[in-house]
Amino acid sequence: MTVSSLAAPAPAEARPDRPGATELRLAAFAAHRRARFPLGPLTLFTGPSGSGKTGALRAYEALARLGGGAVLGEVFPDPVACVPERARPDAQRRRGFRIGCTVDGPEGPVRLEVAVQAEPELRIVGERLTAGGVTLLETALRDPGRRVVQAAWHTAGSSAVTRGPLPDDRLGTALLPLRVAGRTDGERRVLAAAEQVVVALRSVYACDPSPRRMRAAAPLGAGRLLRGCDNLAEVLWRTRSECGHRYAHLVTAVRAGCAGPVTDVLAEPLGDGTVRALLDRGDGVRTHLGLLGDGELRYLALALVLLTGPGVLEVDPAGEVPAALQTLTVLADGLDRGLDVRQAGELVRLAARMCERGHIRLVGAVGDAVPVCEEPGVTVVDLTP
Numbered sequence: 308m309t310v311s312s313l314a315a316p317a318p319a320e321a322r323p324d325r326p327g328a329t330e331l332r333l334a335a336f337a338a339h340r341r342a343r344f345p346l347g348p349l350t351l352f353t354g355p356s357g358s359g360k361t362g363a364l365r366a367y368e369a370l371a372r373l374g375g376g377a378v379l380g381e382v383f384p385d386p387v388a389c390v391p392e393r394a395r396p397d398a399q400r401r402r403g404f405r406i407g408c409t410v411d412g413p414e415g416p417v418r419l420e421v422a423v424q425a426e427p428e429l430r431i432v433g434e435r436l437t438a439g440g441v442t443l444l445e446t447a448l449r450d451p452g453r454r455v456v457q458a459a460w461h462t463a464g465s466s467a468v469t470r471g472p473l474p475d476d477r478l479g480t481a482l483l484p485l486r487v488a489g490r491t492d493g494e495r496r497v498l499a500a501a502e503q504v505v506v507a508l509r510s511v512y513a514c515d516p517s518p519r520r521m522r523a524a525a526p527l528g529a530g531r532l533l534r535g536c537d538n539l540a541e542v543l544w545r546t547r548s549e550c551g552h553r554y555a556h557l558v559t560a561v562r563a564g565c566a567g568p569v570t571d572v573l574a575e576p577l578g579d580g581t582v583r584a585l586l587d588r589g590d591g592v593r594t595h596l597g598l599l600g601d602g603e604l605r606y607l608a609l610a611l612v613l614l615t616g617p618g619v620l621e622v623d624p625a626g627e628v629p630a631a632l633q634t635l636t637v638l639a640d641g642l643d644r645g646l647d648v649r650q651a652g653e654l655v656r657l658a659a660r661m662c663e664r665g666h667i668r669l670v671g672a673v674g675d676a677v678p679v680c681e682e683p684g685v686t687v688v689d690l691t692p
Contacts, residue, residue, distance in 0.1 A: 373481065
């Protein structure tokens with residue numbers, strides 16, 4: 308595995324205003340052991356099939372969902388598949404996996420480590436939140452017969468730590484704001500670090516456009532783009548009227564990535580509560596999106612994702628934090644699936660421009676990153692054995 312980055316490092320004393328994950332750690336997860344992956348504003352995992360690209364993105368998405376308060380069973384419906392293949396059970400027949408990340412932000416780098424037991428019962432058996440060499444939260448399974456872990460969080464008041472039980476099916480870091488009062492400087496530090504991690508992880512949108520679903524007309528509804536981009540036509544209908552500036556950028560991107568002339572991207576209601584999308588070719592010629600190739604549809608959908616934001620995408624951002632202090636992270640497995648070299652290059656260049664502004668980050672997986680990863684600002688994680 309090799310890692311390269313063409314982005315200039317930020318000065319050591321500079322702290323980002325918006326929290327963002329800077330490292331993904333897979334101590335033991337699926338095909339990965341003792342793996343550490345740097346994450347920049349634009350990160351592309353590359354390597355042959357079976358090298359672990361999808362596994363890395365799946366672990367990132369799992370951390371994001373746990374940070375948003377999801378229950379462990381919802382995040383890992385098949386937990387045994389996450390256990391390294393050669394992992395052997397201990398004397399109590401237990402097997403599991405370990406994942407973690409580092410989130411940088413106003414509080415400096417904050418590390419999160421999570422140990423999950425997959426067999427015989429799915430549960431979190433250990434969690435550690437650290438910053439500046441100080442352990443802010445630590446949990447451990449003390450009594451296998453109880454569905455709780457014993458937690459200790461930094462207090463720095465009359466006692467060094469406060470102890471109490473937390474459920475074993477949720478991330479303790481996400482629960483701290485409900486358990487810590489913030490009366491001491493130590494508790495306030497714990498809350499600030501936990502909030503930084505939760506804000507970075509919650510603002511994640513996993514996207515995998517499905518051309519088959521995008522071809523049909525979409526019913527009018529909330530106008531939030533689904534994970535598979537099934538309702539692409541509906542979202543185009545909404546965004547065209549809400550932000551003409553960004554929509555003009557979308558038209559420019561579509562013109563660069565689709566075959567034939569493109570003068571506009573349109574959406575029109577059909578009178579039955581649905582809306583369909585079209586490409587205006589000029590001279591009165593319009594092409595229904597259902598006639599486009601799979602690569603063109605995926606390219607259009609991903610360009611739309613990069614040019615919109617949390618208000619349009621189906622994502623649950625931290626509502627208690629101003630939008631100006633949040634960064635949306637897009638996870639795109641198979642980013643170049645179905646795309647030709649020209650489309651992949653145009654999409655990465657668009658991503659680089661959008662990520663440079665700081666409001667969006669992209670973590671994607673590509674089959675062959677050589678043609679598309681030479682763009683300045685791209686962090687390349689090569690998983691080739």
